[in-house]
Amino acid sequence: MKKYITLFLIIFYLPLFTSANDQIEVSSKINNVTVYTNSASVERSASVNVPQGKSVLVFKKLSHQIVTNTIQFQTKGVRVLSIDSEYDKVELRDNKAYSELKSKIDQLKEKVFEKETYLEILNKDLELLEANKTISSSNLNLSELKSALAFFHDKRLQVEKEKSTYQKEVIVLKLEIEKLNKELSMISRDHISHYNNVMVTIQSDKAKSIDYLLKYIVNQVGWTPTYDILATDINSPFNVVFKANIYQRSGVDWNDVSISISSGAPSERNRLPKLNPKYLDLVALQQNRMVQQSAKVYSAPSYKKSSQDNWGAVEVEEEEVEEEIATSLSWVLNQSSYQTQFTYQINQKYSIPNNTRKKAIELKTEKIDALYTYRAIPKQGCDVFLLGKVTNWGKYNFIAGDANVYFEDQFIGTTYLSSTQHKDTLEISLGKDESIIVNRERAYQMERKRSFGNKKRANRAWKITVKNNKSKDINIEILDQIPISVNDQIIVTPLEMSKGTYDKETGEVEWNFSLDAQKSKEIILQYEVEYPAKGYEPLDVN
Template sequence: MTTQPKPLKTLLIFLFLLGTQLTNAFQQPSKIKMVTVYLDGAEINRESSIKINSGKSEITFNGLSPHIEESSIQISGLKDASILSINYGINYLSKQKQSDSISALQNELKTLDDKIQNQYDLIAGYNEELSLIQSNKKLGNETEVVSLEKLKTFATYYRTRITELKIATNKSHKAIEVHTDLQADINKQLAELNVDEKVQTGEIKLKLNSDIATSLDLKLKYNIKNAGWFPVYDLKAEKINSPITLEYKAHVFQNSGCDWTDVNLVLSTSDPNTNNEKPIVNPKYLNFISAYSNYQSQRATRTYNYKYNPLVKNVSGVVTSSSDGLPLPGVSVIEKGTTHGVQTDFDGRYALKTTSGNALRYSYVGMKTEELPIHSSIMNVTLDDDINTLDEVVVVGYGTSSNRSFSKAVTTIKSEEIVSNLYGKASGITIRGASTLKSKNNLLYIVDGVLVDSNAASKIDPNSVASIEVLKDSNATAIYGNRGSNGVIVIHTQNSSQRKVNDLGITVESGITNTRFEINKKHNIPSDGDISVIEIDQFSVPATYNYFPACFK
């Protein structure tokens, strides 16, 4: 019995283990399930089910658009597998699949090319035969005389054959002309269909690592260019006294290189390249000095040695905060002893033409008031925080108010206290009645900062209400001016976005910066850049007419 040498056995074991760790590479198709179309661009959602072995796997998703924004690629449904790398590239050897109609036109072009070439070959043969006949016109020789009968026979043959060749050549030229015209028409039709001669496709190569063999339902999401939609309104009127029908439609187009076949469609007004989420900005403390900072403002006692200068008639400057050195907008700058004054602009700047005052008074909510003699044409002032008054400031609709004067002006109902009828809350004030206020018909309703009428307020779902504030007395209603003299009801909902289903069955979701239309049926959008019309909503607008007598002379 022979045994293998130990080094050879070790090598075989090593090669076996190495083979088990080799990357399993394969190509995998995927299907478009949902497309979110933006005003400029689109988000593609693809799905694909794969099986991978333990170890490393390289999956190539082919046949994709060549216009994918690489930074937008997202992959989910990985379970316990981990991503090693994601690469996107263009495959110039892989051709995009054209539609059947386009393929038929392109095949017809190739057939016409063959027919034209065939006619040119026939013409070349006819010309060769003519050349042969022309070069052999001479009959007999110097010692032999051709008989008249033989000459007539040769002349008849030459005339007949040359005529046949001329006719055949002319016929071939006409056939070429017909084929060329048909080719031009087909090329025009292909141009009308926006057929792109570029045939490259996009590919996403995904490298995964898994400890066990498993099945994955992967979801690919990415953004593309060369797609979008824009709104169109159609107005229809059947009769002069019947309501006008307003139809809200979307014109959707795409030329991404991949047809959208039987996909769920969502139309959105947002920009995929802009983050529409509210940012959380935390304070950052830096150890450099602002250009507006004043080191002397940090002293407990501030002293000035300025004297009034009667020659100064125009004063300008910048008012800043001593705490952070930033400019203060809205600071009141008034000549002491008069009502003449101005307010600082957004950059804290002011300019004032003096009259009879000898000093300027700088005042701002939450800041200590500062008085300085008019001593220079440029007076930059730094105000200190007034902690005592800052604790008693309440931010209201159009300004500020002290906490003492705001007492009993607002009653707040929290979400857990809200019921459908709201009776017994806020001193008897309800959303649907408000009988304790001056006039229940002239209440001011504010929903999420937007003024609405009583009908819209009464239709709010109580489950979506976060809190309700009822403003009754003069100090509170002064926030909203004369419109709130009969009472103000401020409603805050739990979610600022609204989601509803219109009469066409399309789900419309309205947010602060975005409106989404979820189309209730699947659509086919070919990749030809042509317009596909989708009806979004429909409205009936009442039509009223006033008739006036016409006088003629």
């Protein structure tokens, strides 16, 4: 009877033991990482021995930033039945470095307590000496009196010396405790409270060794582009060093891994946009103004600010508006700006620990042919800028980002490369050049004002002078503008533009010309404004 009971118990509990033994904890290492603009694809690969039948491969202490629905397990020769994940909570007290520091701090505090106890005893000794410092000379001869005074002197000196020594030791110990407490705070701040455990259930027809690839996407990782622009002179191509600044807060260190940099953003929604009907209606003028004043636009890359001068002309000025992004450390890629994504495979392996804010990796260096020219907008200021114009710039895979500019082996400053412009030519500012002088002044002698019937006509004239103090000839662009009328009663007519190119839509006037070394050139810009004689009086405008 006992045999049957024993056999029954063995048969009943056998599946439980088998199930427990079928869990295989797999040791894995990160081999490859593809860093996207706001996430990263992580790959772990190795070999593992699996038994016949069903078993569960357990990958412990993976990143808590894993996007669980992106986990993939790739292998051959076995069948993958399921992939699951769970959180594994980690207590701070289980952190080895934290525990060691805490123990060391406790030991130092015990030493401080011991030293401060000695100091209290020494202070009691001093109080006792003070209480008995009065010596009655009536019962002592001179020799005994001298001996008593010497005793009090020597004893007090000894106590003071010991007290000073202990005080210094306490100061040193407390400074060490303060230092260790800062290290403790950093460990506490960077502590990962939980990890992800991934369980892969597989079915194998026999016991074997399999090679596997575990792949998943993690958040809190990304990169931003920066550039070094190195120009030697205006007659040679310049070099552009492409760099990726990687940030990594996935919760797991990357040690000696192969890294690729991609312009994509797989964690963004991959949905095709569509247009919905937009309806237009009339509203009262006052109501429309109130709506405009209360509206706030955060997503537009720029807006147009209008100001009306005293002729009724409207001056339109472009101003940059910084887009408000919810995640301050995540660089967002405008996918509509690029037809394809690109990827850089870095030949060298890198180690990037968790909580890395910025790891600069050089991607490539391109020698780029450019057309150099100077540009000035004297209405806005007398500064003259050197521009490098790059044609067919799309083939270089520029992404919008900051650039450090070096010209003639000197650091000029920083600029911003905007790759979202829909032009064939990318303009790169290479800094100011103080050897070219531009001046804009009012030509009062050319202006006049007259009336006829119920109309008035007045004109404005400006003289722009360009002086090339360089030892070489230059090409230069000068930009100015003529006001644009938005009222049928106001007519603006260009009079003199010194062969400049006039854009009626924007009012912009552009002059492109070559200027010999040590030579000057004058430009005249003159326009006339016709407006109603009553109710309007023009004032000076720049």
